[in-house]
Amino acid sequence: MSHLDVTTESKPVRVLLIATAGLIVAMLLLLPLLAVFIEALRKGWEVFFAALRDEAALSAVTLTLTAAAISVPLNTLFGVAAAWSVTKYRFKGRALLISLIDLPFAVSPVIAGLVWVLLFSSHGWFGKWLEEYDIKIIFALPGIIIATMFVTFPFVARELIPLMESQGSDQEEAAVTLGAGGWQIFHRVTLPNIKWGLLYGVLLCNARAMGEFGAVSVVSGHIRGQTNTLPLHVEVLYNEYQFSAAFACATLLALLALVTLGVKSAIEHFTDHSRSVL
Amino acid sequence: MSISIQSIHKTFGSYKALDDVSLEVPDGSLTALLGPSGSGKTTLLRIVAGLEFADPGSGKILFHGENVVNVPAGRRQVGFVFQNYALFRHMTVAQNIAFGLTVLPCKLKPPARTIRERVQELLHLVRLDGLDQRRPDELSGGQRQRVALARALAIRPKVLLLDEPFGALDAQVRKDLRRWLRVFHDEIGLTTLFVTHDQEEALELADQVVVMRNARIEQVGPPQQIYDKPRTPFVYEFLGNVNKLATPNGSHQYIRPHEIEVKFAAEYDPSQDRLAVVQHLFSAGPVAAMSVRLDDGQFLEVEITRKQLDELALSEGDTVALGLPQEPND
Amino acid sequence: MPKRRVIPGFGLSLGFTLIYLSLLILIPLAALFLKAAGLGWHEWWSLLGSERVLAAAKLTFGASACAAALSSVLGVIVTWVLVRYRFPGRRLMDAMIDLPFALPTAVAGITLTTLYAPNGWVGAYLAQFGIKGAYSPFGVFIALNFVGFPFVVRTLQPVLEDFTKETEEAAATLGAGRWVTVWRVVFPMMVPALITGFTLAFARALGEYGSVIFISGNLPMKTEILPLLIVAQLEQFNVPAAAVIASGMLIVSFMLLLSINLLQRWLDWHKR
Numbered sequence: 001m002s003h004l005d006v007t008t009e010s011k012p013v014r015v016l017l018i019a020t021a022g023l024i025v026a027m028l029l030l031l032p033l034l035a036v037f038i039e040a041l042r043k044g045w046e047v048f049f050a051a052l053r054d055e056a057a058l059s060a061v062t063l064t065l066t067a068a069a070i071s072v073p074l075n076t077l078f079g080v081a082a083a084w085s086v087t088k089y090r091f092k093g094r095a096l097l098i099s100l101i102d103l104p105f106a107v108s109p110v111i112a113g114l115v116w117v118l119l120f121s122s123h124g125w126f127g128k129w130l131e132e133y134d135i136k137i138i139f140a141l142p143g144i145i146i147a148t149m150f151v152t153f154p155f156v157a158r159e160l161i162p163l164m165e166s167q168g169s170d171q172e173e174a175a176v177t178l179g180a181g182g183w184q185i186f187h188r189v190t191l192p193n194i195k196w197g198l199l200y201g202v203l204l205c206n207a208r209a210m211g212e213f214g215a216v217s218v219v220s221g222h223i224r225g226q227t228n229t230l231p232l233h234v235e236v237l238y239n240e241y242q243f244s245a246a247f248a249c250a251t252l253l254a255l256l257a258l259v260t261l262g263v264k265s266a267i268e269h270f271t272d273h274s275r276s277v278l
Numbered sequence: 279m280s281i282s283i284q285s286i287h288k289t290f291g292s293y294k295a296l297d298d299v300s301l302e303v304p305d306g307s308l309t310a311l312l313g314p315s316g317s318g319k320t321t322l323l324r325i326v327a328g329l330e331f332a333d334p335g336s337g338k339i340l341f342h343g344e345n346v347v348n349v350p351a352g353r354r355q356v357g358f359v360f361q362n363y364a365l366f367r368h369m370t371v372a373q374n375i376a377f378g379l380t381v382l383p384c385k386l387k388p389p390a391r392t393i394r395e396r397v398q399e400l401l402h403l404v405r406l407d408g409l410d411q412r413r414p415d416e417l418s419g420g421q422r423q424r425v426a427l428a429r430a431l432a433i434r435p436k437v438l439l440l441d442e443p444f445g446a447l448d449a450q451v452r453k454d455l456r457r458w459l460r461v462f463h464d465e466i467g468l469t470t471l472f473v474t475h476d477q478e479e480a481l482e483l484a485d486q487v488v489v490m491r492n493a494r495i496e497q498v499g500p501p502q503q504i505y506d507k508p509r510t511p512f513v514y515e516f517l518g519n520v521n522k523l524a525t526p527n528g529s530h531q532y533i534r535p536h537e538i539e540v541k542f543a544a545e546y547d548p549s550q551d552r553l554a555v556v557q558h559l560f561s562a563g564p565v566a567a568m569s570v571r572l573d574d575g576q577f578l579e580v581e582i583t584r585k586q587l588d589e590l591a592l593s594e595g596d597t598v599a600l601g602l603p604q605e606p607n608d
Numbered sequence: 609m610p611k612r613r614v615i616p617g618f619g620l621s622l623g624f625t626l627i628y629l630s631l632l633i634l635i636p637l638a639a640l641f642l643k644a645a646g647l648g649w650h651e652w653w654s655l656l657g658s659e660r661v662l663a664a665a666k667l668t669f670g671a672s673a674c675a676a677a678l679s680s681v682l683g684v685i686v687t688w689v690l691v692r693y694r695f696p697g698r699r700l701m702d703a704m705i706d707l708p709f710a711l712p713t714a715v716a717g718i719t720l721t722t723l724y725a726p727n728g729w730v731g732a733y734l735a736q737f738g739i740k741g742a743y744s745p746f747g748v749f750i751a752l753n754f755v756g757f758p759f760v761v762r763t764l765q766p767v768l769e770d771f772t773k774e775t776e777e778a779a780a781t782l783g784a785g786r787w788v789t790v791w792r793v794v795f796p797m798m799v800p801a802l803i804t805g806f807t808l809a810f811a812r813a814l815g816e817y818g819s820v821i822f823i824s825g826n827l828p829m830k831t832e833i834l835p836l837l838i839v840a841q842l843e844q845f846n847v848p849a850a851a852v853i854a855s856g857m858l859i860v861s862f863m864l865l866l867s868i869n870l871l872q873r874w875l876d877w878h879k880r
Contacts, residue, residue, distance in 0.1 A: 008692065009786055017689050018693055020685055020689075021688075021690070022697075022701070024685065024686055025704055028753065029704050029705070029707045029757075030704065031729075032716060032719045032723060032754065033719075035722060039719070039722055078629075081621045081624045081625050082629075084617065085618065089615070089618050097625070099869060101629070105811075105812075105865070106861040106862055106865040107815065108817060108838075108854075108857060109713075109815065110815070110817050110838050110854075111640070111815070111857065111858060114640065114838060114842065114850055115640050116636065117847065118643055118847065118851060119639055146632075150632060150633065150636070153632060172615050173615065176614055176615060182616035182617040182620075204709075207709075207710045211710075211712025211713065212712070213713045213714040213818035214713065214835065217817075217818075217839070218842060231715070231818070235714050235718075238822065247718070247719075247722075250714075250715040250718065253712045253714075254715055257707065257711040257712070257715075258710075260710045261703050261706055261707065261710050265699070265703045
């Protein structure tokens with residue numbers, strides 16, 4: 001870039017801006033990330049691994065994985081159905097439906113948990129009925145799963161909708177004229193076209209599902225070893241001043257975040273996928 | 279297979295796209311739906327294909343006598359080629375062409391070997407041999423268009439429908455493919471209906487031209503007839519250059535540029551000629567085109583052969599006498 | 609007669625979508641509003657007007673707005689640098705922006721607290737100037753910056769990327785200096801997206817819980833945030849009160865979401 005380029009700033013200004021941006025990113029983002037790992041290893045590797053091998057930690061990991069394993073596929077199914085209905089057809093209320101899908105983003109995680117307490121706790125709408133059949137939703141796994149589903153509801157749909165919108169319906173119409181049926185069209189024509197966007201959306205959905213704190217905190221009841229997901233376990237450890245152990249567990253989640261970012265970057269690199277706001 | 283379109287209406291919300299349209303398409307013909315944007319030609323094509331449905335109860339579409347107006351597109355056995363080809367991006371050329379055969383129900387689906395042979399046959403038909411393993415983004419526009427055509431033909435359609443088949447191509451490619459399509463049509467003899475806004479294309483290619491405007495059909499007929507005997511001023515103006523000369527009695531006379539005779543100023547006959555000054559002369563082509571200015575200030579576009587131009591030895595600024603056709607057209 | 613659809617699957621996909629949406633989102637939220645409404649207007653207002661709630665609301669809204677504002681300023685700089693310049697580490701910087709999206713809020717919460725506590729790396733440094741990091745409203749402010757920053761960058765980026773250099777070249781040929789061009793030609797183009805980014809960051813900050821509750825210290829009347837109040841009420845089994853605060857928050861959030869949508873619509877219309 002020669003200094004005669006009229007559409008860019010002079011070199012000193014550029015250097016200053018880049019340095020400032022670097023400082024901002026370092027202070028705001030990089031520093032906390034590094035801190036997680038450093039704090040986790042503060043008392044050495046032995047304490048680190050002991051924290052991870054701890055029974056409560058292991059059951060927290062299991063719970064987190066279970067919640068994600070159920071909520072992510074269901075929300076993916078929804079995301080695909082919603083994106084299909086909204087992009088391949090035109091109907092009254094379509095714009096409203098698209099806005100409604102974004103609702104969970106406007107809801108604080110705590111409220112996302114609260115609504116389920118309202119419905120399923122012993123004083124809730126269905127409370128008596130659930131007690132009759134001895135079904136526990138709040139303070140148990142089902143509640144955690146439902147709360148997680150609420151919070152991660154939009155991710156796949158939000159990823160697919162702009163993608164499928166921009167791809168249009170021509171290929172699907174062509175398949176119709178060639179005699180293909182509904183599932184054939186989806187499976188052989190649409191799905192291959194959206195596979196990267198779908199993977200992307202599932203990844204984001206998963207990252208959020210495993211990391212959700214506020215909503216799960218409200219519905220779980222914090223029963224150690226039973227209804228603590230990994231983020232909740234981190235909170236419990238921290239509140240008990242077991243800082244290194246808390247950070248050790250936190251590193252698992254931080255690694256998950258890094259993997260998510262890494263795969264997201266890789267997908268962008270290979271497909272020229274435009275960025276979306278999570 | 280012949281197509282008979284009878285009294286079709288199509289409304290989108292409050293917008294009337296087709297208003298009582300009826301048309302006969304003879305078996306084996308190559309028919310052009312010609313008109314400006316918004317005339318309804320693409321809507322009509324899509325209704326014939328089954329990609330849109332006519333307003334309920336509005337009319338009939340007969341494929342060889344059978345009313346298919348409510349039959350879904352997949353069962354009409356039409357081959358449709360989209361304007362932007364709509365090739366399946368992630369499939370190879372061979373997979374694209376084979377698609378219609380591979381989605382047939384188990385009972386009707388041919389064995390893999392038969393499908394492969396048919397694909398090769400079609401590739402040869404559209405002159406794309408050897409490209410079967412390519413992907414659409416590795417092909418040129420003209421090649422993609424032919425793949426789309428082969429894909430549509432694979433299902434042995436009774437009717438071939440083309441939506442602006444040459445719209446997305448370069449001028450030279452367009453000309454080549456036009457010629458190719460005409461030969462191709464004569465070879466396979468399939469009833470073909472295509473949409474275009476390019477009148478030159480319609481006149482050059484089609485057996486029958488259907489001129490449409492504002493959701494209605496203005497005129498139907500062979501190209502020669504439409505060009506020489508246009509029924510409305512719109513058709514006249516749409517099909518080629520035209521001069522609109524204001525006559526003394528207040529109306530207009532339509533004259534084609536090549537219908538004007540150009541003579542030396544000395545041969546001016548006041549009783550039937552007009553005097554004009556050459557404003558602009560363009561002679562780098564097969565004909566010489568010029569704009570001339572009449573004594574009353576009106577401009578006319580005139581076309582003469584290069585030979586005539588040489589004989590007259592004209593340049594810009596010269597005065598000439600123009601012999602105009604006498605009979606007023608509309 | 610119902611409209612015929614060309615591409616199959618309309619009924620199935622829309623039906624499933626609507627049922628899922630209703631069961632998971634609409635009905636539960638409706639339950640919330642019903643519960644809150646069940647308390648009656650008078651109770652509703654007196655609860656929302658109580659000292660503790662007002663204090664929490666002031667902190668929540670105040671800190672969120674300030675954080676969104678600072679994030680916007682920082683976001684402009686970082687977005688500009690990411691989009692306009694090429695330098696080693698650019699791709700890495702770009703990928704890092706999404707960290708707050710991907711990192712669980714609890715992890716962010718404990719980490720930021722540890723960093724800004726009086727004995728933390730940054731906290732100790734700040735203490736020299738008499739500034740309290742963690743366990744103060746400032747701590748809440750810091751945490752909300754972490755959360756909202758990516759929204760600004762990711763909203764601005766596509767707009768800046770789409771901005772063709774030709775407009776700037778035109779300004780240059782007309783004699784405008786670089787700074788003038790940036791200020792009067794480029795920035796105005798970015799303002800709508802900046803407002804959207806600010807609003808998104810603000811909305812997210814309002815509801816934020818995990819990142820904030822560790823660093824705030826949760827001192828009643830001083831460093832409590834609204835989401836925490838909801839949890840506090842729940843822990844005391846005062847479900848209706850929790851519902852009231854929640855419904856108040858939701859109304860504000862929905863209005864924000866609506867204004868974002870309208871803003872986007874207005875922007876799209878103006879682009880023509």
